[in-house]
Amino acid sequence: MLQPTHGAAGVLAAELVLLQYNVSLLSWEAAAGVLIGCVAGPLADIDKQGSIMAKIFFPVSALLRLLKIKHRTFTHSLAFLLVLGVLAIPMPPLYYWIFLAAYASHPLIDLFNEQGVRLLWPLKLKIRLLPRMIAVDTGSTAEMIFRWLLIAACVWLLLLDAGFAAFTF
Ligand SMILES: [Zn+2]
Known part of the structure; x- marks a missing residue:
């Protein structure tokens, strides 16, 4: 999937964790x-040459x-998620869980991609959730x-949290 799609999934994951912690989505904390x-x-x-993240964190991408x-x-x-889970322990719990949930959303939605993900690396097995015919092609x-849909869900949660009862089903 493309970076903006992953960005939207990351925001949605963050919103879900914030709501779990009863933090208003209209706060500075949020x-x-x-x-x-x-x-x-x-x-x-x-890990992808030329991606925005590879450019921002150049030393890490060069090492990879x-x-x-x-x-x-x-x-x-x-x-890797486990490694991050350990490395991020010094973060405050709210932001720790936001970081991990948002990071985990990435391989999760990549599972819908036709190329699949090596979720169980170092095993060579590639995991894909949808049959190739209906899998979501990058771009x-x-x-x-x-x-x-992800953006709509983000906005919907925001409106819901802001008290727009009309948006509840
Ligand atoms: Zn990816």
């Missing part, structure tokens, strides 16, 4: 959380290239629709 989600969502693509870590492998795996119309 703004910081949404920002973390927005960066953590696309972060796994640091040096170690010959391929796209949608190590940084998209459960093993396709299906991905665009998927992204808009």
Whole structure:
């Protein structure tokens, strides 16, 4: 999936964690959380040359290239999520869970991609949730629709939290 799609998924993950913690989505705390989600969502693509994340965190992406870590492998795996879970322990709990949930949203939605993800890296097994025929191709119309659904869910949660009862079903 493309970076904006992962950004939207990261924001949605952040909003869900914030609501879980009973933090108003219209607070500064939430703004910081949404920002973390927005960066953590696309972060796994640091393994992809030329991606925004690879450019921002150049030393890390250069190291990954040096170690010959391929796209949608190590940084998209459960093993790496575990490593991050340990490294991020010093973060305050709210932001810790936002960071991890937003990061995890990345391999999760990549599972709908036709190329699949090596979620169980170092095992070679590629996991894909949808049959190739209906899988979401990177940059396709299906991905665009998927992204808009994610954005709609983000806006819906925001309105719901702001007390617009009309938006509840
Ligand atoms: Zn990815």
